[in-house]
Every structure is written in C-alpha cells, then in structure tokens.
Amino acid sequence: MTHSSQSTSQLHDQMIALGDGAKRAQRVVQRSPHAMRQTALKAAAVALRGISVDLLKANAADVAQAREMGKDDAFIDRLALDEGRIEGMAKSLEAIAARPDPLGAIDQSWAREDGMRFERARVPLGVIAVIFESRPNVAADAAGLCLKAGNATILRGGSESRRSVEMILSAMQKGLEQAGLPMEAVNIVPTQDRDAVGELFRMTEHIDLLIPRGGRSLVARVQEESRVPVLGHLMGVNHSYVHASADLEMAKAVVVNAKMRRTGVCGATETLLIDEAVAAKYLPPLVKALSDAQCRVRGDAAAKAICPDIEPASDEDWDTEWLDAVINVRVVDGLDAALAHIDRHGSGHTECIIASDQAAADRFLSEVDAAIVMHNASTQFADGGEFGFGAEIGIATGRLHARGPVGAEHLTSYHYRVRGSGHIRP
Amino acid sequence: MTHSSQSTSQLHDQMIALGDGAKRAQRVVQRSPHAMRQTALKAAAVALRGISVDLLKANAADVAQAREMGKDDAFIDRLALDEGRIEGMAKSLEAIAARPDPLGAIDQSWAREDGMRFERARVPLGVIAVIFESRPNVAADAAGLCLKAGNATILRGGSESRRSVEMILSAMQKGLEQAGLPMEAVNIVPTQDRDAVGELFRMTEHIDLLIPRGGRSLVARVQEESRVPVLGHLMGVNHSYVHASADLEMAKAVVVNAKMRRTGVCGATETLLIDEAVAAKYLPPLVKALSDAQCRVRGDAAAKAICPDIEPASDEDWDTEWLDAVINVRVVDGLDAALAHIDRHGSGHTECIIASDQAAADRFLSEVDAAIVMHNASTQFADGGEFGFGAEIGIATGRLHARGPVGAEHLTSYHYRVRGSGHIRP
Structure with missing residues (x-):
C-alpha cells in the first residue's frame, strides 16, 4: 500500500469514527430533558468567561499567524476576539438557553371520525456539520443552537482560527460535561487536512445537514460537491x-x-x-x-x-x-x-x-x-x-426546509404520532 | 459539430425552454387566488371523466406494449387503468380542491417592543419535477397537489406509460385553461431520451425540488446524481x-x-x-x-x-x-x-x-x-x-423539509414579512 492511499484510508477511518461518536451522542441529546440542555448552555457560557484570558492568548496567536500570511484587515477583523466579543458569545449562549424548548412541541393535531388521533411533534434533525471560515464566534453560536434543538455538531473551521476554535470547543464540552451530557455532542474535525472536507461531503450515513458559513466560493463549492443536504445562502443582492x-x-x-x-x-x-x-x-x-x-x-x-x-x-x-x-x-x-x-x-x-x-x-x-x-x-x-431567535446559524435563501434567519427551532424536523385502539385499514 | 453533440445541445436547449416556461407559469400560479386554482382542479376532474374512453384506449395500448416487452404482472397492475381508477384520480383532484388554501396562511406572528412586526407566511416552493415509473395516477396526484400549493410541475414518467400520461396531462391543462391559468404550469418532458433525466438533475436555476416516485434503484440514482434538492424515500423496513x-x-x-x-x-x-x-x-x-x-x-x-x-x-x-x-x-x-x-x-x-x-x-x-x-x-x-391530506405525492423518510406523507401543504415554503415605521438598526 502506498503512503498516499494509506493516509487517505486513515483519514476516512478517522472521520467515520468522528461521525459514529457524534451520532451516538446525538441520540442521548435527543432524549435529554430541556433542563439538561439549558444547563449545558449556561455552563458553557460560564466556562467561556472563565477561559477568556487563555482564549485571548490563543486568538492573538491566530491573529499573528494570519498577519504573517498576509491576510487583509477585513479578515483580521473577523478573526480577532476581544473581551467584548467573548462576552457577546457567552450572552448569546445564555439567550439560546432562555428560549423555549424547540423539541416535543405538538404543532398540529387532529382526529379521524373513527377515533384515530394524529399529532405532529418537533424532533431534532440529527448530526449537523458546519463549515466556516475565520469568525470564531460561529463555533459557539452554531454548537449552541444545534445543542438547543437536540442535534450533535461537527465543526470545521478555517486553519487560521484553529487555536481559538479549539478553546471555544473546550468550553462547550465543559458545559456538556457539567450537565451530564456526552461531550461528543460537539466536535471539531481533528485535522486541517483539506481532504477532510471532501469526506464530510460524502458522510450521508452520519451527517443529516451541512451548513456552510462563509464567502461565496465556499458556499458554491459545498453546494456543488456535497452529497449531504446543504442549507446555505449564496449572496444577498x-x-x-x-x-x-x-x-x-x-x-x-x-x-x-x-x-x-x-x-x-x-x-x-x-x-x-x-x-x-x-x-x-x-x-x-x-x-x-x-x-x-x-x-x-x-x-x-x-x-x-x-x-x-x-x-x-x-x-x-x-x-x-x-x-x-x-x-x-x-x-x-x-x-x-x-x-x-x-x-x-x-x-x-x-x-x-x-x-x-x-x-x-x-x-x-x-x-x-x-x-x-x-x-x-x-x-x-x-x-x-x-428577529428574536437568540442567535442564528446563518440565513437561508433556498426554499427548502428553512428560509431566512436560521435559529434553533429551524434546526428541527417533525414526525407524526398516531394513536389508535386496534385500528386496521380496510 | 458531430451529430451527437448537436443533439445533446438540442436536448439541453429544449429542456431549458421547458424550464423557462414552467418558471414563468409558476409566477402566475403563485399570485393566483385560491378560487382559480380550485376551479382548475375541479375542471381537470371533469375533463378526466370526459376523456375516460380515450384514456382507457391509450392505456390499453401502453399495457399491450408493456406485455410485449415482457413486463411482469405486478408491473402491469401498476400501469393498468380501469373506470374505477380513473374515477379515483378525478375524486382525488376534487379532494385536493376541497382542502384549505395552503398559501398565504400566517403560521407565526410577533412584535418587538420597538413596534416592528413580524409575520411568517406560507409561499410556494416553485417548480417541482416529479420522476416516476409506471403508475399513471402519479401524474394526476402530483400535478394536482403542486398546483394547489402554487407550484408548477415538470413530469417525467416511464416510457411504458407515455400514452396514458399524455392523456392525463391534457385533462390537467384543460382545467388550467378553463380557470384562466397558464397551461405551462403542468408539463411533461417532451422526449423519452434518457439524457433528459440527467438534464433535470442539473437544472438548479429552473427546478426547486425533485421528487422521485418509484423503486429503490430510481430513488438511489436520483439521490446520488441530482444537484437539484431531492425529497424521497429509499425504503420502508x-x-x-x-x-x-x-x-x-x-x-x-x-x-x-x-x-x-x-x-x-x-x-x-x-x-x-x-x-x-x-x-x-x-x-x-x-x-x-x-x-x-x-x-x-x-x-x-x-x-x-x-x-x-x-x-x-x-x-x-x-x-x-x-x-x-x-x-x-x-x-x-x-x-x-x-x-x-x-x-x-x-x-x-x-x-x-x-x-x-x-x-x-x-x-x-x-x-x-x-x-x-x-x-x-x-x-x-x-x-x-x-392522514386526511387529500392525496400524497409520496412519503419522505429524510429529515429535511418534510417528513412522512407529503401533501399540498408540505409543498410550500415560508417567508418573513416585516413591518416597520422607519426603523433603522443601531
């Protein structure tokens, strides 16, 4: 076996293991009471404030490297954190926690004349992958909104924000741990290997939705190449x-x-x-x-x-x-x-x-x-x-599933619960 | 230019023209009052009953050809129409007409403290392509449900049901004509060329949703190859x-x-x-x-x-x-x-x-x-x-957009209507 195919297959195995872990954790989060998910979000906000000094240091290293790579001021502005932006992330997690539970709500119900009763109930989407560029706050908002709605998250940030995003992830996982929820409910892709994104595109058994957050070329690539369904927007004219x-x-x-x-x-x-x-x-x-x-x-x-x-x-x-x-x-x-x-x-x-x-x-x-x-x-x-959604994971301009600002309630699906008393179909 | 590339480009142009016509007609249907769409559905039911003798003849020719091709009894059963099945299609169109308008309904509304008001209103999905195999009744159900929800339809049936589907389409278009709606709101792909399906898969500018109705291999091919979003189900274990x-x-x-x-x-x-x-x-x-x-x-x-x-x-x-x-x-x-x-x-x-x-x-x-x-x-x-949806265009087993039986209300999206009085964002 050549080195190249060996590492390709190693990457594949690593990504499948990541997907398996996320899927298992999602089942636990799906069945968890709202209070546990709220505890995790609030504890993550506390943890984020607690690591702010270290996070600022990590972010300064990211910023220094981005400058060395010749990134422009607009890029640095999106990447850079300060006390205010960290507090903004923490407040956003608390706002998400404070909103009503998007799960379990019965949004329709009706009965037939023969007594069979129908309910439509909100359920999670499953495992959501988020591919983003330089803004570290996307990690906290996306993971927080997904968790709120009972979903697991796989984050893939740009290499420029790697140190910052890893710190933010650790705060999110501390929140999960304190709430007694599995840490694998929030994950980052463990390698900056560019082929890892190609793997994400093909993980239809593990990932239910892929959300690209970033410039036009990223979104266009995801929409063109992903076999996993995509929610995104190309542009706003x-x-x-x-x-x-x-x-x-x-x-x-x-x-x-x-x-x-x-x-x-x-x-x-x-x-x-x-x-x-x-x-x-x-x-x-x-x-x-x-x-x-x-x-x-x-x-x-x-x-x-x-x-x-x-x-x-x-x-x-x-x-x-x-x-x-x-x-x-x-x-x-x-x-x-x-x-x-x-x-x-x-x-x-x-x-x-x-x-x-x-x-x-x-x-x-x-x-x-x-x-x-x-x-x-x-x-x-x-x-x-x-709009009052606590935060958003992005704005959708397609017509399927969700449109406009996407908050926790839009990261859900529904299913039908039917109750009979021995009904058989003629 | 070789003959092959010429015909490929001719097919492409033909499909784009079809898509353009459907898109224009969809805009008209989107803005039409519910009563017009109801009239079209009821008139189509009348037209279907009116052509039943001719439709049975056309269907008999389809069945004879399918038998010659060695199709099995289960296939013939799905393909064959009789008086009862035609009446069933007509009744289904009337049931769809009788249901409430899925468009325009405000499913959420709220206001901010500063007086800005928000509404979430149901709107059509756009142009929906339906690829199906032998059952001719899919043509009537799919076109009827799509029209109800303000969508245009592009139908692509199996070659075995071509004569029957063309007759059913003519009844649907007669209904549209009598209601004063554009006939291009319901279309069939005008060629049995297999490459036409590949063209549908790439018409992301013209088609908003693709629904495969048929066996596992059809659905799997559509999910694998289509760049247009797909709603479908693989199987029911x-x-x-x-x-x-x-x-x-x-x-x-x-x-x-x-x-x-x-x-x-x-x-x-x-x-x-x-x-x-x-x-x-x-x-x-x-x-x-x-x-x-x-x-x-x-x-x-x-x-x-x-x-x-x-x-x-x-x-x-x-x-x-x-x-x-x-x-x-x-x-x-x-x-x-x-x-x-x-x-x-x-x-x-x-x-x-x-x-x-x-x-x-x-x-x-x-x-x-x-x-x-x-x-x-x-x-x-x-x-x-x-479930009381009048009819269904299929059952969705994915988690995105719609799940379970898909009726007219699930063939809609929503958008937000925001009303201010000169509000600017600080």
Missing part, C-alpha cells in the same frame, strides 16, 4: 425601493442605514430603486445623504440625468453584491417595474419597500419572492438576533 | 412491536393487516418484534394467523424454539424490505431491546407498538426516530389520504 408615496426623511434614514450601517453583511442593501414620479425631488437629497455617509453612487441614465455627478452603472452592477460602500440607483416606472427588477436581479435574501401607501406595501410584501420582505425598515435587520 | 401488555386479539388483527393487507406498499410491516415475557403464549396464535393469511414466517432462534415449523431468519432479513408475503419475527427482551432493534434496522418510515401500557406506548412514540410512529394501529395507514 438586496433592494430598497422608494415608492412614490414614501416619506422623504424616512427614506433617507432607512436607505443610508440599509446601505452603510455595516457594508460587509449579507443584509446590506446593494441597489436603490426609486419611482420616476418622485425621482426629481427625492433623488438629489438621497444621493447627498449617501455621499455624506461616504458611499459611492452608481446610477442608470435616468438617475444620472437628475444627479449628473454620480458614476454610471454597468449592466453587471445590478447583479453585484458590493459588500462595500457602493450603491446602484435605478429609476423605475412604479411598483410593477420595481417588482420586475427584483424578480430579475434579486437573490431571494431581503427586499424592502419604503411607502406610505398601505396597499402598495401589502402587494410588495405578498408578491416579492425573497426570504425576508420589509416595509419601512432597514434591510440590516435581516439577522436572527434581531 | 417497518416494525410492529407486540409489547408484553398487548391484547392478543388486537395484536393478531393489527399485525395481519399491517403485513398482509397489501404486501407491496411501503407502509407494510416487514418485521414482528415480540416481548419475551409473552412470546410463548402469543407467538403460536400470531404465527397461525399469519400462516392462515398465506404469509411465510421467518424467525430467530428464540422464535423457532417456540414455533419449530417457521423458517430460520438470516442476518440480512432484518434489513430486508420484502414487499411480499414474508415476515421476520424476533423475540426481544422488553421495550429497550425493541427500541435498539428499530434504531439499528428501521429505515425511518413507519414503526408501531401494540400495547395496553400507556407509559410504554408514550415512550415508544417519543423515542422512535421514524417519520410515523403508531400505537395500536396498522402500519398500512401510512398514507397521505388516510
């Missing part, structure tokens, strides 16, 4: 549409916030649509407000005719997720034209209408096919925490 | 577990029905588990009842010690979906042993406990990880019609 009935001051405040509060998040607005009827009056102050906030504005011909100083938008701009201080502006001929533009260029993430006309808003909310549709609110609210 | 507290007469009636009512359906019981405490008393009459119903019985050593005339069960039997008049019998040492056996050998479809002890039944119902868990009722009730 989100629109804020200023209807003719909009209040100008509200439009200015909401659009600037939607674009500029944080430009790098998937809920940021990328394109401003504005009704022709009010463009001449509204566009100059809107462009000024955006420019004052240091945003570059790129417009179509009609927008440039009103505001000659803005840059011209290219055809590709309408499909571009800038994730930066740049916004596209298009003048549209009313609600139908706005809906048609979003139909064509939207990525199914978050879309907003700013309008006083309630009928126009209602039509927008019911006809736009996106995970989140908003009326008179910033698209930056597209976030599980803001 | 279902257990009926006779607890020590079971009533013997009830056990006899339920087990014989669960195994023998129809042996070829996925909800049929394949293995009987019986508690050691009552095996000596219960097994002989249970085996006699099964034998009297023409069922072969294969048992483990403990079962054979009690009933020496039964056949010996092999190790593989416990994982075998017989779909035939054969049952495995194993003697188990109580509830935990039964749960462990089902954990190991069950396929996550339907599992049943027969017991008078309510606590034992409750534990079974909450701990068995299957799509359907039953107490004192035949596993043959695993069917969307019996």
Whole structure:
C-alpha cells in the first residue's frame, strides 16, 4: 500500500469514527430533558468567561499567524476576539438557553371520525456539520443552537482560527460535561487536512445537514460537491425601493442605514430603486445623504440625468453584491417595474419597500419572492438576533426546509404520532 | 459539430425552454387566488371523466406494449387503468380542491417592543419535477397537489406509460385553461431520451425540488446524481412491536393487516418484534394467523424454539424490505431491546407498538426516530389520504423539509414579512 492511499484510508477511518461518536451522542441529546440542555448552555457560557484570558492568548496567536500570511484587515477583523466579543458569545449562549424548548412541541393535531388521533411533534434533525471560515464566534453560536434543538455538531473551521476554535470547543464540552451530557455532542474535525472536507461531503450515513458559513466560493463549492443536504445562502443582492408615496426623511434614514450601517453583511442593501414620479425631488437629497455617509453612487441614465455627478452603472452592477460602500440607483416606472427588477436581479435574501401607501406595501410584501420582505425598515435587520431567535446559524435563501434567519427551532424536523385502539385499514 | 453533440445541445436547449416556461407559469400560479386554482382542479376532474374512453384506449395500448416487452404482472397492475381508477384520480383532484388554501396562511406572528412586526407566511416552493415509473395516477396526484400549493410541475414518467400520461396531462391543462391559468404550469418532458433525466438533475436555476416516485434503484440514482434538492424515500423496513401488555386479539388483527393487507406498499410491516415475557403464549396464535393469511414466517432462534415449523431468519432479513408475503419475527427482551432493534434496522418510515401500557406506548412514540410512529394501529395507514391530506405525492423518510406523507401543504415554503415605521438598526 502506498503512503498516499494509506493516509487517505486513515483519514476516512478517522472521520467515520468522528461521525459514529457524534451520532451516538446525538441520540442521548435527543432524549435529554430541556433542563439538561439549558444547563449545558449556561455552563458553557460560564466556562467561556472563565477561559477568556487563555482564549485571548490563543486568538492573538491566530491573529499573528494570519498577519504573517498576509491576510487583509477585513479578515483580521473577523478573526480577532476581544473581551467584548467573548462576552457577546457567552450572552448569546445564555439567550439560546432562555428560549423555549424547540423539541416535543405538538404543532398540529387532529382526529379521524373513527377515533384515530394524529399529532405532529418537533424532533431534532440529527448530526449537523458546519463549515466556516475565520469568525470564531460561529463555533459557539452554531454548537449552541444545534445543542438547543437536540442535534450533535461537527465543526470545521478555517486553519487560521484553529487555536481559538479549539478553546471555544473546550468550553462547550465543559458545559456538556457539567450537565451530564456526552461531550461528543460537539466536535471539531481533528485535522486541517483539506481532504477532510471532501469526506464530510460524502458522510450521508452520519451527517443529516451541512451548513456552510462563509464567502461565496465556499458556499458554491459545498453546494456543488456535497452529497449531504446543504442549507446555505449564496449572496444577498438586496433592494430598497422608494415608492412614490414614501416619506422623504424616512427614506433617507432607512436607505443610508440599509446601505452603510455595516457594508460587509449579507443584509446590506446593494441597489436603490426609486419611482420616476418622485425621482426629481427625492433623488438629489438621497444621493447627498449617501455621499455624506461616504458611499459611492452608481446610477442608470435616468438617475444620472437628475444627479449628473454620480458614476454610471454597468449592466453587471445590478447583479453585484458590493459588500462595500457602493450603491446602484435605478429609476423605475412604479411598483410593477420595481417588482420586475427584483424578480430579475434579486437573490431571494431581503427586499424592502419604503411607502406610505398601505396597499402598495401589502402587494410588495405578498408578491416579492425573497426570504425576508420589509416595509419601512432597514434591510440590516435581516439577522436572527434581531428577529428574536437568540442567535442564528446563518440565513437561508433556498426554499427548502428553512428560509431566512436560521435559529434553533429551524434546526428541527417533525414526525407524526398516531394513536389508535386496534385500528386496521380496510 | 458531430451529430451527437448537436443533439445533446438540442436536448439541453429544449429542456431549458421547458424550464423557462414552467418558471414563468409558476409566477402566475403563485399570485393566483385560491378560487382559480380550485376551479382548475375541479375542471381537470371533469375533463378526466370526459376523456375516460380515450384514456382507457391509450392505456390499453401502453399495457399491450408493456406485455410485449415482457413486463411482469405486478408491473402491469401498476400501469393498468380501469373506470374505477380513473374515477379515483378525478375524486382525488376534487379532494385536493376541497382542502384549505395552503398559501398565504400566517403560521407565526410577533412584535418587538420597538413596534416592528413580524409575520411568517406560507409561499410556494416553485417548480417541482416529479420522476416516476409506471403508475399513471402519479401524474394526476402530483400535478394536482403542486398546483394547489402554487407550484408548477415538470413530469417525467416511464416510457411504458407515455400514452396514458399524455392523456392525463391534457385533462390537467384543460382545467388550467378553463380557470384562466397558464397551461405551462403542468408539463411533461417532451422526449423519452434518457439524457433528459440527467438534464433535470442539473437544472438548479429552473427546478426547486425533485421528487422521485418509484423503486429503490430510481430513488438511489436520483439521490446520488441530482444537484437539484431531492425529497424521497429509499425504503420502508417497518416494525410492529407486540409489547408484553398487548391484547392478543388486537395484536393478531393489527399485525395481519399491517403485513398482509397489501404486501407491496411501503407502509407494510416487514418485521414482528415480540416481548419475551409473552412470546410463548402469543407467538403460536400470531404465527397461525399469519400462516392462515398465506404469509411465510421467518424467525430467530428464540422464535423457532417456540414455533419449530417457521423458517430460520438470516442476518440480512432484518434489513430486508420484502414487499411480499414474508415476515421476520424476533423475540426481544422488553421495550429497550425493541427500541435498539428499530434504531439499528428501521429505515425511518413507519414503526408501531401494540400495547395496553400507556407509559410504554408514550415512550415508544417519543423515542422512535421514524417519520410515523403508531400505537395500536396498522402500519398500512401510512398514507397521505388516510392522514386526511387529500392525496400524497409520496412519503419522505429524510429529515429535511418534510417528513412522512407529503401533501399540498408540505409543498410550500415560508417567508418573513416585516413591518416597520422607519426603523433603522443601531
């Protein structure tokens, strides 16, 4: 046997052992009372605070190595922890603990005339693998949400955050231990070998769901190659549409916030649509407000005719997720034209209408096919925490299983419980 | 360009055109009022009855060809239509029409302290492709359920049922036409070219969900090769577990029905588990009842010690979906042993406990990880019609999106509608 095939088969065996352990632990967590899962989450928060000095040291080593590797400032910002971010992780675990039990709830029940009774009850999904890049807090949020819903987790972080993630994992496992739950309910892939990800893609017997958290290329690779079902989002090309009935001051405040509060998040607005009827009056102050906030504005011909100083938008701009201080502006001929533009260029993430006309808003909310549709609110609210889910494991833009911010309750499935008294089928 | 690559590219273009048409029609159906979709379903039922003479002729031609190809009796039985089966399809469309609208319903709503309001509303999945084998009624049920939930359908049936399915499609399209809905909401793949299925697998831009209806090899191929998300089930290795507290007469009636009512359906019981405490008393009459119903019985050593005339069960039997008049019998040492056996050998479809002890039944119902868990009722009730869903497009044994019988309400997704009054995120 060559060295290469030997190590491939060793890696395979190692991953199967990891999957077996996670699956066994999941059965225990699935049958555990909510109070035990809550204890584990709260104890993990305490443990995280307890190791904060060591975690900061480990993270500093990760950051130093990332700088050596020439990673840019945005990358370092995602990777770096401080006291506040550690406290944020701990608080998030406590918020997850405080929410109601997503398991066991009977979400439907009915009876037949012959007396047979039906219930639909929430059950865990099983073993969930999470592949993420540099943000260490994803480890705590993902493991916490999965545990809450009775799932086991297999985490695979980027090599740059390895030291930090291992420390966070140890705190999660301390929480499990204190609650009397198996530590294998939360795991990290024990090797940085890139082939390990390929193994995860094929572990359909061990992994029920794979969630990629990271940039477009990661998500695209997972969606292309994984045989395990995937929940993820590719991108957020989100629109804020200023209807003719909009209040100008509200439009200015909401659009600037939607674009500029944080430009790098998937809920940021990328394109401003504005009704022709009010463009001449509204566009100059809107462009000024955006420019004052240091945003570059790129417009179509009609927008440039009103505001000659803005840059011209290219055809590709309408499909571009800038994730930066740049916004596209298009003048549209009313609600139908706005809906048609979003139909064509939207990525199914978050879309907003700013309008006083309630009928126009209602039509927008019911006809736009996106995970989140908003009326008179910033698209930056597209976030599980803001929705009240305690935290989120990501935002799903596909249509299957879960859509929008994914919290613990979305990491469940259901099954049917049927009660008879000797019923046989004719 | 060679002939082969030319025809491949022609097929590709043809499939993309089909997908584009379905997608456009789906947008119209998505926004149509429930009354229009109901009209289409009821008119399709009328149209189906109206063409019954022609449909029987077309079906007779399909059957004759299948016989020439040497298909067996079970195959011919699935393929063949008669007046009763056509009336059954029409009634099923009317039952689907009569159910409440699965779209638009607000299944959750809440508000934040700052006044922002959230609603979760049901929306269609989009375009659903259904690949099926010989049963022509799948075409009517699948197209009807998809239409009810605002989805467009692309059907791909086996070549043996081509004439029958084309007639059924024409009735569905007549219904759409009479309701003023686009006929492209229901389509069949216009060629029997086997490569067309490979094209469906890659149409991630056009198809939101792929449902295979057929034998194990079809489902396995779809799950292995499709890049489009798949909802399906591989098999039903279902257990009926006779607890020590079971009533013997009830056990006899339920087990014989669960195994023998129809042996070829996925909800049929394949293995009987019986508690050691009552095996000596219960097994002989249970085996006699099964034998009297023409069922072969294969048992483990403990079962054979009690009933020496039964056949010996092999190790593989416990994982075998017989779909035939054969049952495995194993003697188990109580509830935990039964749960462990089902954990190991069950396929996550339907599992049943027969017991008078309510606590034992409750534990079974909450701990068995299957799509359907039953107490004192035949596993043959695993069917969307019996559950009251009007009809079913299949039974899902995976954990994602939908589980158990899949009716119109399970062919939907949801999105969030958020209403603010100028809310911006700090």
